[in-house]
Amino acid sequence: MKKAIEGWVEANKSDLVSMSDKIWAHAELGLVEHESAKLQMEYLQSQGFEIKAGVGGMETAFVATWGKGKPVIGFLGEYDAVPMVSNKPVPYKEPLVEGGAGHGCGHNLLGVGAVGGAVALKELMKGKQIPGTIRYHGCPAEESSFGKTWMVRDGVFDDVDIVLDWHPGNSNSVSNSSSLADFVLKFNFYGKTAHASGDPWNGRSALDGVELMNAGIERMREHMRLDSRVHYVISYGGGAPNVVPDYAQNFFDVRAADIDELKRMRNWVLDIAKGAALMTQTRFEEVFLGYAANVIPNRVIAKELHSVMEELGAPEWSEEELKFAEEMQAQLEPEFIRRAVEQLEESGATLGQTKICDSIIPYSDKIEVGKGSTDVGDVSWVVPTARFRTACYTLGIPGHSWAVASCSGSSIGHKGMLYAAKILGVAGYRFLTDAGLRDKVRAEWEYQLKGRKYESLIPSEIKVPPLPFD
Numbered sequence: 001m002k003k004a005i006e007g008w009v010e011a012n013k014s015d016l017v018s019m020s021d022k023i024w025a026h027a028e029l030g031l032v033e034h035e036s037a038k039l040q041m042e043y044l045q046s047q048g049f050e051i052k053a054g055v056g057g058m059e060t061a062f063v064a065t066w067g068k069g070k071p072v073i074g075f076l077g078e079y080d081a082v083p084m085v086s087n088k089p090v091p092y093k094e095p096l097v098e099g100g101a102g103h104g105c106g107h108n109l110l111g112v113g114a115v116g117g118a119v120a121l122k123e124l125m126k127g128k129q130i131p132g133t134i135r136y137h138g139c140p141a142e143e144s145s146f147g148k149t150w151m152v153r154d155g156v157f158d159d160v161d162i163v164l165d166w167h168p169g170n171s172n173s174v175s176n177s178s179s180l181a182d183f184v185l186k187f188n189f190y191g192k193t194a195h196a197s198g199d200p201w202n203g204r205s206a207l208d209g210v211e212l213m214n215a216g217i218e219r220m221r222e223h224m225r226l227d228s229r230v231h232y233v234i235s236y237g238g239g240a241p242n243v244v245p246d247y248a249q250n251f252f253d254v255r256a257a258d259i260d261e262l263k264r265m266r267n268w269v270l271d272i273a274k275g276a277a278l279m280t281q282t283r284f285e286e287v288f289l290g291y292a293a294n295v296i297p298n299r300v301i302a303k304e305l306h307s308v309m310e311e312l313g314a315p316e317w318s319e320e321e322l323k324f325a326e327e328m329q330a331q332l333e334p335e336f337i338r339r340a341v342e343q344l345e346e347s348g349a350t351l352g353q354t355k356i357c358d359s360i361i362p363y364s365d366k367i368e369v370g371k372g373s374t375d376v377g378d379v380s381w382v383v384p385t386a387r388f389r390t391a392c393y394t395l396g397i398p399g400h401s402w403a404v405a406s407c408s409g410s411s412i413g414h415k416g417m418l419y420a421a422k423i424l425g426v427a428g429y430r431f432l433t434d435a436g437l438r439d440k441v442r443a444e445w446e447y448q449l450k451g452r453k454y455e456s457l458i459p460s461e462i463k464v465p466p467l468p469f470d
């Protein structure tokens, strides 16, 4: 069985790599990933999957289904790029498109790796007449709008039994970490314009509202839980100092370790905005841009993913790949590389060299709260879900950077992606065919949820994700 999955991925690797490279070159931003979604849909359709496009109110979201009945094994794919990090697949900074977007989070690999796993598993099911359903979820705008949260609200995951997810990374590891729940919000303040020197008494400064709001946030910060976060930028502060600005905008991320705490923090932030408006005789409106829940980890799925990872063995790197990574590392602060290596070694990696991870991080049952946020969180509240990473990048490179975009279009990224496809296919087969294992997964999920029920915090009157780049 393992051989069949590995064999299918190896025999079809040129198709998978070419699809990934095309998506890499398109580098489309969230909610407008039309070509990237189309490439995947066409391929999955040619493989016998049934496609439902435009789910969750997003044109570029889709679900591809193969098979019938229970159990339903789900895979997650992403394909959105990161603004301003375009780079050629070279070990130094040289944009492919000056100022353009690039796959600085490796989502070209993420999507196609999951497609590969789903199709490899389909071939095995078809050959052996194994009952059940495979679902590939094409999830847009992870970077900008938390696309999966809209799909979850739309009920897309309601009949799925287990979701397997992966993300390109700098190591081969499974994740038992949770994440922070996150609100992405803007606060528009409105005042009255006037000549700042001639008749300031006729004006009311919207920027004053924004600044006092931020002063209030800094007072709130002292009293937040240690794992909560709040960060802001003033995304518009006025046009000129001699004009009292009648409009200003504050852009926020508010994060907390669980949904309830996130709701409390958001209410406090709203009170602060009200206070700032009152003090400055301005008014404000809150604009909802996105939301993601914290991840509910599942140690049973994670442990199984890890054992599959071990059985398949980590990819080996060629001389050229190591040379590429070495040249890339020469562009970085040595401190970055040292820290990345130290971190892997602290997690138990035994590295053969310090350029690209060639080791599998030992499994740990310990659950940690990661300080990022992801829309996989919402999926994990409604379906037992676990994630792993494979090494797709040079060690020490910063996330969301030109260097990630470069690796994601190189053979280093391709190798990590094909390894992920194999892991997904083999693990998918085990969850599909072992009812006892699925029961354990469910019991762990219920244990981690501790009786809590999922609640989407997307305001019900908002039907489609707001475009984030306007």
Ligand SMILES: [Zn+2]
Binding pocket: 105, 106, 107, 142, 167
């Ligand atoms: Zn990502």
